[in-house]
Amino acid sequence: MLVIDNISLKAGNFELKEISFKVEKGDYFVILGISGVGKSLLLESIAGLIKIISGEIYLRGKKISNEKIQRRNISIVYQDADLFPHMTVFENIAYPLHCRKEKDIKEKVLYAAGQTGVIDKLERYSETLSGGEYQRVALARSLAAGNDIFLLDEPLSSLDPKSKAELRPLLRKLNREGITIVHVTHDYEEAVSLANKIGIMEKGAMVHIAPPEEIFKHPKSEFVARFVGIKNFLRGELKSIKESDLKIFSSGDLDIFCLTDAGDGNSFLLIQPEEISISISSESGSARNHFKGRITDIAGAKIGVEISVEIGGGELIALISSEALNSLSLKIGDEVWVNFKASSCKIYK
């Protein structure tokens, strides 16, 4: 349905680099990433609102990279401020129908309004609508445009939790009824609840595309790892050590010994907080990793207490018992040692 083939673009100081992905007909594809990674730029480039500098975009089997915006037949819905304020809801929904000089405009507007639950709002102006109603009208207008692919740019972000909960089923319904949706968000829960495929964006690049369960089972990005509650997820470079079964993982100022058969190169390191111990002085056991740091936070966890320790410009979190916390009399600002075994380091490529 939609093929993004190695596209790059530049907008101001921001760049999108060599992005490729495919969206099949009927997919609900969510692009997940923190604010400012270029998700919206990517959507606007698909819609033709921003010019790409290289790569190609194919839609319905046809190259549309240089196609005029009005001929792409793609609807875009933003998080807010996208209804025409000088028109009523009816006029907003009828707008694309007038553009295409269609007949039976009233019936088509009523159908789109009925599908999205705004049939009783047709005479109102956008400024009198609630956030949820506003987005429903924007979706109704996209439906009336007759496009089978919707690009949604954070459509739920400015809504209250109740409106969000009401709008999600509508988006799922539209998708079930044949609308292919590309939806960008920074909200992990939104992505999980709607997507059948998720693309993770980081720093202007698409770093991982997979079904939600795959994305969160085997996270390849710090962003996802943080969302699913994984702590101590570091990005760095793995290097072999001569005449040793250990390897060294360098992340910022930290050099961590790892026992792994993973190949050298850029990788991610995961250490479970329960694998990390805290001591007042340096330990001399079998653990290969000992780092001196300062406690920055002490927070109760579901079981035990999480101790955040600042080390070499980074932070590691250890899970210890309340009893250990009391016996060591730990408090924020204390200098402590963080210790863990090389074998407790998991490396992901």
Next chain:
Amino acid sequence: MKIISPDKSILNLVFTFLGGVLLLFIIAPLAGMYLNSSIDSVTEAIGSDEVRSSVWLSLWTSMAGTFLFSFFAIPLAFLLARKNFRFKSIVNGIIDIPIIIPHSAAGIAVLGIVTRESFLGRAGELFGIKFVGSPAGIILAMAFVSIPFLINAARDGFAAVPERLEKIALTLGASPVRVFFTVSLPLAWRSILSGFIMMWARGMSEFGAVIIVAYNPQTAPVLIFERFTSYGLKYSIPAAVVFVTVCLIIFITLRLIKKKR
């Protein structure tokens, strides 16, 4: 501790005083003019064909100039608001030139392009249009000095329209022309109307440029000047009162209409 409310602060009192002095500076001369004219003399001025036709000439020539030049000013304003191009700041500067140059000099400049020897003058003659000493010349002189008001207001109006709405209209299948007429223009209309009113008002009160291009037929400002130089202050006041009153009525009415919209 006594809290000074913002309304009673010394700063506000000083600013209110200074603002009041300025308002007085605007109102006092006009009020003086009204107070120095008798009802009889004003009635006589209203009854005078010369006064009535000069006021009417000022009104319609300025309106014609505003209407005619809006077809050029509004597209230019849209381009200036939406497009970035080389020398854009120079274009913006050129637009403001008529405001900063002496209006008599503006009149001489306009006269230079409408004389019989000029291209425009010759082209006009082919169609039976004479510029010097005619309403057509008055229209050009008025438009020359007042066009910046329309362009600047329209440009600010277009710039205030969220570009996103225009982009969305395109994705909904509208052509750029349709987007302009159904989204950009209606949303910028308030500012354009303001510019329209300002251009019209500025044009009809123009004296310096108009008197050089067309001493006759006489617009109201030229008539007032002529009465002042030929017969003195007392004789020119009733005509001035009539013209200022007409201007104020139109100006207030249009502002009320704009406010309602």
